[in-house]
Amino acid sequence: DIQMTQSPSSLSAFVGDRVTITCRASQSINSYLNWYQQKPGKAPKLLISAASSLQSGVPSRFSGSGSGTDFTLTFSSLQPEDFATYYCQQSYSTPYTFGQGTKLEIK
Amino acid sequence: QVQLVQSGAEVKKPGASVKVSCTASRYTFTTYAMHWVRQAPGQGLEWMGIINPSGGRTSYAQKFQGRVTMTRDTSTSTVYMELSSLRSEDTAVYYCARPRYSGYNYFDYWGQGTLVTVSS
Numbered sequence: 001d002i003q004m005t006q007s008p009s010s011l012s013a014f015v016g017d018r019v020t021i022t023c024r025a026s027q028s029i030n031s032y033l034n035w036y037q038q039k040p041g042k043a044p045k046l047l048i049s050a051a052s053s054l055q056s057g058v059p060s061r062f063s064g065s066g067s068g069t070d071f072t073l074t075f076s077s078l079q080p081e082d083f084a085t086y087y088c089q090q091s092y093s094t095p096y097t098f099g100q101g102t103k104l105e106i107k
Numbered sequence: 108q109v110q111l112v113q114s115g116a117e118v119k120k121p122g123a124s125v126k127v128s129c130t131a132s133r134y135t136f137t138t139y140a141m142h143w144v145r146q147a148p149g150q151g152l153e154w155m156g157i158i159n160p161s162g163g164r165t166s167y168a169q170k171f172q173g174r175v176t177m178t179r180d181t182s183t184s185t186v187y188m189e190l191s192s193l194r195s196e197d198t199a200v201y202y203c204a205r206p207r208y209s210g211y212n213y214f215d216y217w218g219q220g221t222l223v224t225v226s227s
Binding site for chain 2: 001032034036038043044046049055087089091094095096097098099100101
């Protein structure tokens with residue numbers, strides 16, 4: 001199985017900060033990397049697919065990059081509604097594993 | 108808009124089985140594979156497996172092999188996930204999820220989740 005490791009596991013930041021979350025795969029997954037946002041009690045929401053493809057309706061302050069084993073999710077300027085938990089997921093091979101999550105909290 | 112509506116919460120005893128349904132609407136059911144993902148309380152997301160509603164072909168995560176069975180009923184556009192030999196660690200919210208595009212394995216559409224509680 002491909003292991004997905006996110007860092008940090010939690011992060012405190014101010015509204016307006018530029019923030020980056022990292023996801024590392026245990027082997028190359030090309031660009032088969034997706035990012036989700038999850039708020040308490042809700043299903044995850046797809047933000048970015050194929051490492052950098054922003055989904056329709058997702059604000060442009062979100063961006064993704066990377067290929068191979070190392071990927072990042074960047075928030076150019078955090079907004080209050082961005083405080084949530086974020087997961088990466090590889091769709092390269094089954095089982096389609098997720099990272100352990102990064103909880104983004106307001107400082 | 109695609110809709111995935113799941114069955115209600117369940118409470119089961121250890122050793123029992125649970126069967127969760129996911130009824131799809133507003134698209135052609137047999138065109139898109141359906142995945143199942145679970146989330147234990149306060150924990151991360153865990154992919155369980157996939158079913159192709161067209162022919163019923165399945166693929167399960169090794170962790171669940173032998174305990175999980177995914178089936179579908181094309182007459183009602185419903186997929187099912189049955190998990191047997193339940194233990195306390197299976198307490199989780201179970202989601203069905205579907206990609207926007209056929210053949211892709213990321214999840215644009217999600218059911219509302221079904222809480223399965225395993226407790227004696």
